[in-house]
Amino acid sequence: MMTRTLVALAVAGLAAGLASAQSPKSTTQSIEEYRAMLADGNPAELFEAKGEDLWKHKRGPKNASLEQCDLGKGPGVVKGAFVELPRYFADTGKVQDLESRLVTCMERLQGLNGAEIAKTPFGRGEMANVTALATWIAAESRGLAFNLPQSAPQERVAYEVGKRLFFMRGGTHDFSCASCHGEEGKRIRLQDLPNLTKNPGDGVGFAAWPAYRVSNGQMWSMQLRLNDCYRQQRFPYPEFGSDALTALSTYLGVNAKGAKSAAPAIKR
Amino acid sequence: MADPMRIRAQAQGSGAVVRVLMSHEMETGQRKDAAGKTIPAWHITDVTASHNGKQVLAAEWGPAVAKNPFLQFNVKGAKAGDKIAVTWKDNKGDTRTDEVTVS
Amino acid sequence: MKTTRRQTLQHSAAVAGLLASSGLFPQLAHAWTNAAFDAKTVAEALKAYGGGAPTESKDVTLTAPDIAENGAVVPMGVATTLPNVKHLLVLVEKNPAPLVAKFDVSDAVDANFLTRAKMGQSSDVYAVAITRDGKALFSKKEVKVTLGGCGG
Amino acid sequence: MKKLNRKWLALGAVAVAVAAVGCASLAPLPSTAELDKTAQDLVKASFRGQGIAKVERVTDIDETLRLCNAADVAGKPLDAATAKRIEEANLKTVKWPADGKFLGDWKQGEQIAQSGRGQTWTDAANTVNGGNCYNCHQISKEEISFGTIGPSLYQYGKLRGVTDPSSAAAKPIVEYTWGKIWNAKAYNACSNMPRAGHMGNLTEQQIRHVMALLLDPQSPVNK
Numbered sequence: 001m002m003t004r005t006l007v008a009l010a011v012a013g014l015a016a017g018l019a020s021a022q023s024p025k026s027t028t029q030s031i032e033e034y035r036a037m038l039a040d041g042n043p044a045e046l047f048e049a050k051g052e053d054l055w056k057h058k059r060g061p062k063n064a065s066l067e068q069c070d071l072g073k074g075p076g077v078v079k080g081a082f083v084e085l086p087r088y089f090a091d092t093g094k095v096q097d098l099e100s101r102l103v104t105c106m107e108r109l110q111g112l113n114g115a116e117i118a119k120t121p122f123g124r125g126e127m128a129n130v131t132a133l134a135t136w137i138a139a140e141s142r143g144l145a146f147n148l149p150q151s152a153p154q155e156r157v158a159y160e161v162g163k164r165l166f167f168m169r170g171g172t173h174d175f176s177c178a179s180c181h182g183e184e185g186k187r188i189r190l191q192d193l194p195n196l197t198k199n200p201g202d203g204v205g206f207a208a209w210p211a212y213r214v215s216n217g218q219m220w221s222m223q224l225r226l227n228d229c230y231r232q233q234r235f236p237y238p239e240f241g242s243d244a245l246t247a248l249s250t251y252l253g254v255n256a257k258g259a260k261s262a263a264p265a266i267k268r
Numbered sequence: 269m270a271d272p273m274r275i276r277a278q279a280q281g282s283g284a285v286v287r288v289l290m291s292h293e294m295e296t297g298q299r300k301d302a303a304g305k306t307i308p309a310w311h312i313t314d315v316t317a318s319h320n321g322k323q324v325l326a327a328e329w330g331p332a333v334a335k336n337p338f339l340q341f342n343v344k345g346a347k348a349g350d351k352i353a354v355t356w357k358d359n360k361g362d363t364r365t366d367e368v369t370v371s
Numbered sequence: 372m373k374t375t376r377r378q379t380l381q382h383s384a385a386v387a388g389l390l391a392s393s394g395l396f397p398q399l400a401h402a403w404t405n406a407a408f409d410a411k412t413v414a415e416a417l418k419a420y421g422g423g424a425p426t427e428s429k430d431v432t433l434t435a436p437d438i439a440e441n442g443a444v445v446p447m448g449v450a451t452t453l454p455n456v457k458h459l460l461v462l463v464e465k466n467p468a469p470l471v472a473k474f475d476v477s478d479a480v481d482a483n484f485l486t487r488a489k490m491g492q493s494s495d496v497y498a499v500a501i502t503r504d505g506k507a508l509f510s511k512k513e514v515k516v517t518l519g520g521c522g523g
Numbered sequence: 524m525k526k527l528n529r530k531w532l533a534l535g536a537v538a539v540a541v542a543a544v545g546c547a548s549l550a551p552l553p554s555t556a557e558l559d560k561t562a563q564d565l566v567k568a569s570f571r572g573q574g575i576a577k578v579e580r581v582t583d584i585d586e587t588l589r590l591c592n593a594a595d596v597a598g599k600p601l602d603a604a605t606a607k608r609i610e611e612a613n614l615k616t617v618k619w620p621a622d623g624k625f626l627g628d629w630k631q632g633e634q635i636a637q638s639g640r641g642q643t644w645t646d647a648a649n650t651v652n653g654g655n656c657y658n659c660h661q662i663s664k665e666e667i668s669f670g671t672i673g674p675s676l677y678q679y680g681k682l683r684g685v686t687d688p689s690s691a692a693a694k695p696i697v698e699y700t701w702g703k704i705w706n707a708k709a710y711n712a713c714s715n716m717p718r719a720g721h722m723g724n725l726t727e728q729q730i731r732h733v734m735a736l737l738l739d740p741q742s743p744v745n746k
Contacts, residue, residue, distance in 0.1 A: 025437060027667050031517075034436035037446035038487075043336035045274045046291045156552055157561065164562035167595035169588040170581040172642045172724055173655070173717040174708075178595060180672065188658050188670045189519045190440060214444040215519070217293075217335030234642045236580055237573035244569030247562075268440045268519050283481070296489065298467060313403040317480075324479035330408040332463060332471040332489050334444040340485035344478070359403075438667075517668040518637070518657075 031190055035266075044135055044212040044264035047219040051136025054129050060110030069105035071098070071137065082141035083261055086250045088152035095158040097249045098134050099223045100241035106130070118240045122224045127240075131221045135210045138263035146207060146256040155250065162251025165244055166196070171234035177248070179233075181205075191268060196252055203262025206252040211265040219264070222249060273366040277343075277352045284346035284370045286317065288339045288354050296331040312337060314357045319343050320350055346370050407470050413462050413497055416470040420458050422507030425499060428453070431510045433461075433498035434485070442490040442516035447471070449498035450483035453508065458501040459484060464511075465494035476500075490516050559593075576644035587613060591713035606712040614709035616721045617702045625697050625734055626688050629744075632736030635729050636662055642724060652724050654733055655717070662736065663743045672715060680738040681745040688738045700737060704730050 025033075055066045055078075071081035072089070086097040092104055107114035112126060120127035150156055169176040180188055181196040194200035200207075209222045220228075226245050230238050238245050271291035277284050290312065297309025309331050317325040324343055343352060353367040407419035417425060434448030449459045456476045462469040471488040482500075490496075493516045499509040552558070572578040584592075587609050594601045601609070638653020640646065656662060659672035662679075679700075685693045702709050705720030719725040725733070736742050 027438060030436060030438040031440050034438060034440050034446070037434075037436055038444065041287055041289060041338040041340070043289050043291075043338070046271060046289055046336060049274060050271065153552075157558070160552060160558045161562045161565055164559065164592075164596055165566070167592050168562075168566070168581070169592055170584050171576075172580065172722045174588060174722070175717070176592070176595070179715045182595075186670070186672050188672065189668045190517055191519055193672075212336075215441045217443065231576075231643045231645065232639075234576065234580065236570040236576045236578045237644055238570055242565075242569035244565045247565060294489075319479060322479070324477060326475040326477075327484075328403055328407070328473045330468060330470050330472065332466050332468070334487040334489050338446075338485070338487050340448075341474075342481040342483060344480060515667075519668060 027190065038214065038266050042212055042264070042266040043217070044139075044210070044219060044266060047132045047135040047210075047212070048139045048264065049136075050129075051132035051134070051139075054133050055136060060106065060112045062109065062111035064109045064111075066102075066105050066109060066133070068109060069102070071101055071105075078137055078140045080141055080144055082138045082263070083144045083146045084148055086155075086158065086246050086253060087149050088154045094243075095152075095154050095246050095250060097222065097241075097246050098137060099130050099221055100246065102130050102133050102137075103241060122221075122227070123218055131210065131219050131224070134221045135219055135264045138210055138261065141261050142263070143260055146253060146259050146261065148250065148253040148257065150254060158247045158250040159254050161243075162247035162249070165248045166251055173234050175233040177229065177233075196255060199256050199259050202260040203265065204259065206249075206256040207259040207261045208263055208265040208267070210263055211267040213267055215268055220267075270362055270364040273354060273356075273364065275352065275354055275366055275368040277346070277350075277368050277370040279346065279348045279370050280342075283342050283344045284350070284352065285342050286340065286352055286354075288337075290337045290339070290356055290364075292335070292337060292356070292358065294331060294333055294335045294337060298331075310358065310360060312356045312358045315339065316355045317341070317343070318351075318353045318355075319346050321353075404473070407473065408468055410468060410470060413464055413469050413499075416462060416468075417460070417499060417501065417507045420460070420473065420501050421505050422458075422499065422501040423505050425497075425507040425509045427510065428500070428508035429510070431498050431500045431508050433496060433510045433512055435496050435512055435514050437512075438515045438517055439490060440517060440519055442492070444487050445490050445496075445514060445516075446485070446487050447496060447498075448483070448485040449474070450481075451476075451500040451508075452482075453500055453502065455503045456482055456500045457503050460497070460499040460501065461486065461488065462497040462499065463488055463490050463494050464497065465492055466490065469497075490514065492516055573644040575642070575646060575648050587708050587712065594713065601712055609712040610709055613706045613712075613718070613721070614702065616718075617705045617709060618720060618727065619698075619701065620727060620731065625701055625731065626739055627728060627731030627735045629732070629735040629739045629742035631729075632732035632734070632742070633663065635725070635733055636736055637666070652729075654719065654725055654729070656733065659715075664746075665743060676737060677744060679744055680740065680742070685738050685745075686740060688740075693738075697734075697738060700734060701730065704733060 058065050068075045072084055072087045073081050082098060086095050088095050103114045103117050106112040117126045166177045180193050184195045186193045194205035196205050209225045211220055213220050223240055223245060226248060227238055274289040276287045292312050293310055295307055295310040299307045301307055311331040312329050315327040315329060316323055325341060348370050350370045351367055352370060353365055355365040357363040404419055407416050410416035410419060430451055430453045432450040439445040447461050449461050451459060459474045459476055459482060461471040463471055472486055474484045476482045495511050496514050497509050497511045499507055501507050566581055570578055570581050590601060590605060635654045636656035639655045639658055641650045641652030657666055657669045659670040661669040661675040661677050664677060683696045685696060687693060688697055706718040707714040707716035708718055717724060720730055736744055
């Protein structure tokens, strides 16, 4: 809603103010400058701190911390886990991304209700906690290169299915993920669009989320990033932690192989 | 209770650079909710900072300071090991103080 | 410098006590300057802090981007090399209420503050220094706010 | 958790079947057809209707999208004959202005081009839809925040020599522009551009306004 108001105001401003004045700097340079000014002092840090606390704090019906949660590299191993997710987990028999895996741990270790968490809107209650946890866990892998495992057959199927989702046009506007993210050097409005069919570079695309969104002052996890892409694509609603989102994340994550993680980033 | 701040204080030259992130909605009082009702203003009004217990900074803020505010300032003569504390107060009377050691 | 949340929490109670006993809270309790933040123009806001008619000065520095990718968060810095400055102010002319923040200048800090503001639309942004004798000296720059993303 | 579990298990189940066949460390992948089927099943299980965004928007897409999607997954463009067939079918859907009037008001066209509203699950059924034009195209010189997914449309009419949009000389370009906005796939089977008229995103009257933005010699686009 913040976005709405500001967008409306911004439109008015553009109509009124922008007609004149050629800036000596290019628009791209000016936007780069703006982004650089924001990089120092990313409010994502506030969420990182909350996530670390949630990981170590005893909570839930079982009064347990998440310190024994297995994110794929063994119980309690946090560093490096982020850049290898989604991956296959034998104990659930599924490919899981970071957030759905966290929900599994919150259910199994802490006794919280996973289905309830999955239904909770982003930014509220336990869902806000999942986002904070994901933010901290991502931060613990900052600078590490993405290297998703593809040895389990389930992981390879997830990649192939994810590819099909990536290229799936639909909705009222015929948009697929590839409509915006299938080529290099394109923008939507002034925002650069990474080509996500390959490694788009360090700290770009899959390697940038979770990210703090300046436009609404919210911390956005990868699940929410994909959710809102689908909203803007005019698609129906993708369920939190659904197989479709996990498969799509697997496709993006495998393509990002070698890209160094910059998450949690700060975004427009 | 409000979430903690993130404060970094680094000795640099003859003082310390202090960077603060505060967790606050900074609601302007200009926005409307889905039902068309104005969301009341809720923002930090006063910020103070102290160096080893002595106040060095006072500021007044309005609702136009961005959500989850960022503040940077330089404390003269602060050195590694010194304490920097920051306090904010909002228009609902909520307040929060956090302290760090200069590194 | 990295502080865990728990350390911070432990400190904060102690510090709050410390501040209370050192008489700092009365400082906080003083009335927030309503007149300044309610002011609808830059000049009115300056007046609320005892500033006269503003004059441009190269000794007051405003740091702000030419273009803001989003008006919800626009970095703004205000600094001065002038002596006898009492307050440093940041204002956005076309906001419903222009005053964003007021910083008191003391001997203990550099007259140099950085924060982030909301901007409803493209506008001139002002950095203003108010001196002890009531002079208001400013520098300004236009910041363009762009419409971004899918806009949906 | 039950319901979710069943959905999540889908990915596991297919893969386990594969593993049983392959049993080596790198089992062969299921066939393309099987993977296509798995993807479709996952789409059904993973998306739900919300507000005006019904689930049929992904479970019931038309032949144009189905063929283009398959071509993208295969990494091979459509063969010429199929592309031509799709384009002809889409051209047939174009609804030409009943009164023969192609151009409306460029000022309203600019507002429509600016707006990215409408048709999402957070929009109401009566939301006035935008054209999303600036998201992908440069149009007027004044708007610096424009996308580059589509070509620049700055001086669209001028560059094509349109001085009087109602003249016989301008007719071919005026009709093409109308058709392109109504149904972009009529001219390029797998175009990235939405089919604004065909899919009901813009009304006939809104399209007239966007036409004027592009073709009216008085529009800032052609100054």
